[in-house]
Amino acid sequence: MESATGKVAIVTGAGSGIGRAAALALLGAGWAVGLAGRRGEPLEETARSAGEAASRALPHPTDVSDPASVRSLFEAVKARFGRLDLLFNNAGTGAPPLPLEELSVEAWRRVVDVNLTGAFLCTQAAFRVMKDQEPRGGRIVNNGSISAQVPRPRSVAYTATKHAITGLTRSTSLDGRAYDIACGQIDIGNAATEMTRAMSRGVLQADGSVAPEPTMDVQAVAEAVLYMASLPLEANVQFMTVMATKMPFIGRG
Numbered sequence: 489m490e491s492a493t494g495k496v497a498i499v500t501g502a503g504s505g506i507g508r509a510a511a512l513a514l515l516g517a518g519w520a521v522g523l524a525g526r527r528g529e530p531l532e533e534t535a536r537s538a539g540e541a542a543s544r545a546l547p548h549p550t551d552v553s554d555p556a557s558v559r560s561l562f563e564a565v566k567a568r569f570g571r572l573d574l575l576f577n578n579a580g581t582g583a584p585p586l587p588l589e590e591l592s593v594e595a596w597r598r599v600v601d602v603n604l605t606g607a608f609l610c611t612q613a614a615f616r617v618m619k620d621q622e623p624r625g626g627r628i629v630n631n632g633s634i635s636a637q638v639p640r641p642r643s644v645a646y647t648a649t650k651h652a653i654t655g656l657t658r659s660t661s662l663d664g665r666a667y668d669i670a671c672g673q674i675d676i677g678n679a680a681t682e683m684t685r686a687m688s689r690g691v692l693q694a695d696g697s698v699a700p701e702p703t704m705d706v707q708a709v710a711e712a713v714l715y716m717a718s719l720p721l722e723a724n725v726q727f728m729t730v731m732a733t734k735m736p737f738i739g740r741g
Contacts, residue, residue: 493518496569497717498561500552500610501579503530505681506631506709508537510576513710514717515541522565524550525579552579552606562613571621574717575614577607577653578631585642585692596645603649604656611660611671618669625668625721629713630657634677634729634737641692661726670724672716677731679706693736704732 497514501507503525514521515538523531523545531547538545548564551557565572581602583595611628618626632653639647653673660671678684680703690698709730716725731737 495573497574498522499576500524507578509706509710510713513714520544523547553601558609572617583645599645619667628671632673632675672725675729702732702734
């Protein structure tokens with residue numbers, strides 16, 4: 489089924505958490521959505537969760553760190569829906585919370601490959617589609633995370649890649665102007681997902697203590713992504729922070 493709005497999106501990391509919530513929000517608003525993630529079954533579950541809108545979902549197992557896999561994703565979405573209006577670069581992973589000097593090079597590289605190289609490969613593929621389609625252009629939204637602004641303890645690989653996402657966002661915004669491609673970044677703090685479930689039991693703080701942290705409904709993030717996606721291309725949210733109101737971010741450290 490074609491998009492009810494004529495708009496087409498790709499969401500990476502769409503099998504769970506923020507990616508699933510954002511994909512469902514887009515589907516609920518009438519978009520057609522390519523669902524990307526490493527495993528097929530969670531993507532199928534995301535599609536089923538959309539109810540009648542599932543006919544506008546295209547689950548496509550994808551390893552964003554692999555150029556051939558990314559190419560297959562974008563080719564499948566274009567073949568099915570004919571264009572691309574939004575890429576939500578959301579896929580991400582972390583490394584074990586070890587002291588910096590004990591983190592393996594292999595763990596470091598895996599985080600860089602997924603969080604940074606994966607976002608670059610998807611951005612590059614989106615450019616190739618968006619600059620040549622009619623109407624021309626589109627929008628890219630990067631999931632920067634609160635860690636794009638300040639680190640948590642023992643998170644050097646994740647924090648470094650998320651700081652790099654800010655550079656990717658700015659370069660994409662600049663280089664995309666010639667092709668009517670807008671790019672913005674959403675920095676998310678403590679959305680309630682499987683990844684953040686442990687926060688209620690306690691998280692390592694900058695002073696070495698362990699303390700529980702408040703979370704927020706992930707739907708607030710999904711609605712923020714949908715807002716960014718729904719703007720006309722002449723307007724852009726360059727950076728947005730959406731966070732649990734009482735989390736220890738303002739004043740962290």
